[in-house]
Amino acid sequence: MADRYLSFAGTAPGRFLTRRLGLPQPTELVRWSAERPHFTGGLLHLTAGKPDLDAELAPVLARAGLRPGAGSPSAGSPVAVVLDATGVRDVEALGEVHAALHPVVRSVAASGRIVVLGAPLDPTDHHQSATQQALEGFTRSLGKEIGRGRTVNLVRLGGDARAAESTLRFLLSPRSAYVSGQVIEVGAGAFAVPDDWERPLAGHxxxxxxxxxxxxxxxxxxxxxxxxxxxxxxxxxxxxxxxxxxxxxxxxxxxxxxxxxxxxxxxxxxxxxxxxxxxxxxxxxxxxxxxxxxxxxxxxxxxxxxxxxxxxxxxxxxxxxxxxxxxxxxxxxxxxxxxxxxxxxxxxxxxxxxxxxxxxxxxxxxxxxxxxxxxxxxxxxxxxxxxxxxxxxxxxxxxxxxxxxxxxxxxxxxxxxxxxxxxxxxxxxxxxxxxxxxxxx
CATH class of the missing domain: 3.40.50.720 (NAD(P)-binding Rossmann-like Domain)
Structure with a gap:
């Protein structure tokens, strides 16, 4: 059924009226299509704390279909931002989360993606558990304020970064248009790399x-x-x-x-x-x-x-x-x-x-x-x-x-x-x- 309010809010009079009245201002979402299976903008890879995934994560992100490094604050609007916060273990390091994202949030393209990478909570270190749990409140809150059809999700990595490739490909693509504010755990289980990421279920x-x-x-x-x-x-x-x-x-x-x-x-x-x-x-x-x-x-x-x-x-x-x-x-x-x-x-x-x-x-x-x-x-x-x-x-x-x-x-x-x-x-x-x-x- 047609969403007439969404259509109206996207017009110039609609934008003016919804702003004046304090009404929701939804943005038409970019979803997967055969003509546009991937985003075409840049990917900005940031870090907070002392992450130990860089060697594994960089090639995974490079295969995600975006242009790594093309979305720096000085290079225009990134369509996606990945913040590696797996090394955040104390309150001081949470300040680095703010420092990394504060300058770039406004520049993320409409229907863009922010993915924060966290670590499993460490039961032997309550400081690490507290600060990693803080990332959940942070990402969910950011998702509620960022607007313009952009999504924010948290992925907890419990093993090899390559195990998260399917998850990152999904979250950094138009396929995940209506998934936001989620916390997804990627464990250390076995995974298979499909011969063709565009047809991963071939033969199944x-x-x-x-x-x-x-x-x-x-x-x-x-x-x-x-x-x-x-x-x-x-x-x-x-x-x-x-x-x-x-x-x-x-x-x-x-x-x-x-x-x-x-x-x-x-x-x-x-x-x-x-x-x-x-x-x-x-x-x-x-x-x-x-x-x-x-x-x-x-x-x-x-x-x-x-x-x-x-x-x-x-x-x-x-x-x-x-x-x-x-x-x-x-x-x-x-x-x-x-x-x-x-x-x-x-x-x-x-x-x-x-x-x-x-x-x-x-x-x-x-x-x-x-x-x-x-x-x-x-x-x-x-x-x-x-x-x-x-x-x-x-x-x-x-x-x-x-x-x-x-x-x-x-x-x-x-x-x-x-x-x-x-x-x-x-x-x-x-x-x-x-x-x-x-x-x-």
Whole structure:
């Protein structure tokens, strides 16, 4: 659905009026397109403290598709800034964070990127823990004030900087347009460098549940673009739509009710060579305040959104149907993180997905060689949100740092990053795709 306020705010009268009235001034975001898959500006690499990643980090940044060194304050507007703060261990070094970014923040291009690199908290050094934790408050606060469609994220590096290449490529590209204010941990897990970063899923099989329409169809499209053979799964009632999506993507349609007790076994039987990517996207809403919510409304949402995810994941892992090196990506929600009136069932189910990720991720990696992560969408422009009453819809759009709703492709791009072989060191993460929503921050 068209965002008329966003269009109006981008005109000269709109800019004047919104400034005078103190209204949000959203900037139209630059997203991935075949014509513009990467940013074309310069990358400014800064340091604070005494980082020990320079030898490893410089070549990783050089491969990110930007022009390293082309964005110095005297050379014009950088499209991206990477601040290596992994060596910040005391309050004095936090002053270097200010000194590094204070002169350049204003010059970052519209829809530009700031990525701060931090280190894991050291349980043996409370000074290091305090100052590294301070980076979270810093990046989230900067994300809320920087404006002009620019994003700010923190990446904690727990190992080789090369393990973060897929994450940095994602955050420093148009693919991450609606991801801001996030803290992403990149551990020391194994990762694979794809032969082609533009098609990192070539030769891989991906299954997306609830993929006949909406966000699921966008996820399937992105994974196919990235080279995967996509299996489009949906309920029998959506068979025609599922087949249309599969045909368009050169994939395969699979129709079944994901809540059936044997759904996992049927998926495994349909894919004898196994899966490399499993995306749990299927979900429903049955909204009512708790005092008016029937047991049927409660149970149906919990069964589709959480029960089926647990059952099919367990079955596929037990059968060995998710290949080693595989990826499982769940779909949580801001409603599961911040709560939402009238959605106690939905919020519970989506918070359950967060718990699944946290509980399963370490074991799945150790026992099966599979990572488990989730995306948590905020206000995404879909047919469902188009039916929301006007004032509630406008509040949903504006109550984030980017001042606008996301689109299904924003969620899909985030799933695509988590799904690729290069993201093997990203495990147990729940990444909000919400434009840094003011709720649950």
């Amino acid at each position: 099989t991906a299954l997306v549940t609830g993929a006949a329409r909406g966000i699921g169809a966008a996820v399937a499209g992105t994974l196919a673009r990235d080279g995967a053979r996509v299996v489009v799964l949906d309920v029998p009632a959506a068979e025609a739509d599922a087949r249309a999506v599969a045909e368009r993507l050169g994939g395969q349609a699979l129709t079944l009710d994901i809540t059936d007790a044997d759904a996992g076994a049927r998926i495994a039987d349909a894919l004898p060579d196994g899966l490399d990517v499993l995306v749990h996207n299927a979900g429903i809403t049955r909204d009512r305040r708790l005092v008016n919510m029937s047991a049927e409304r409660w149970g149906s949402v919990l069964d589709v959104n959480l029960g089926s995810v647990l059952r099919t994941t367990d079955a596929l892992l037990e059968r060995g149907a998710v290949n080693r090196g595989g990826r499982i990506v769940g779909t949580a929600s801001i409603a599961g993180i911040a709560g939402n009136a009238g959605q106690t069932n939905y919020g519970a189910s989506k918070a359950g997905v967060v718990g699944l990720v946290r509980g399963l991720a370490p074991r799945a990696l150790a026992e099966h060689g599979v990572t488990v992560n989730a995306v948590a969408p905020g206000f995404i422009e879909t047919r469902m949100t188009a039916a929301v009453p006007l004032f509630i819809r406008e509040a949903g759009r504006r109550m984030n740092s980017l001042g606008q709703g996301g689109v299904p492709e924003d969620v899909a791009e985030t799933v695509g990053w988590l799904a690729q072989p290069g993201s093997g060191a990203v495990n147990g993460q729940v990444v909000r795709v919400c434009g840094q929503s003011l709720l649950g921050a």
